[in-house]
Amino acid sequence: MERVVILSQVQDIFKDILDDEEVILTDKTQAPDVKGWDSLTHIQLVVGIERHFKIRFTSREIQSWNNVGEMVDTIQNRIQNS
Secondary structure (H helix, E strand, C coil): CCHHHHHHHHHHHHHHHHCCCCCCCCCCCCHHHCCCCCHHHHHHHHHHHHHHHCCCCCHHHHHHCCCHHHHHHHHHHHHHCC
């Protein structure tokens, strides 16, 4: 799956979970950049992404992400290696 497609699907998940159609994600987007992205919604986002892509993240992977781009990289690697 192409990276741009993954980012678009992740953005749709963010819009749904945060109930905000105005969310725009880039590789450099971080939690403070998105209204409503706090520790609780982070868990909901991770679960939503895991369900959508039918993958499971390790705690280490989740904790290593500094921005959306790193999250997308992990998703892409998981999809390619499954």
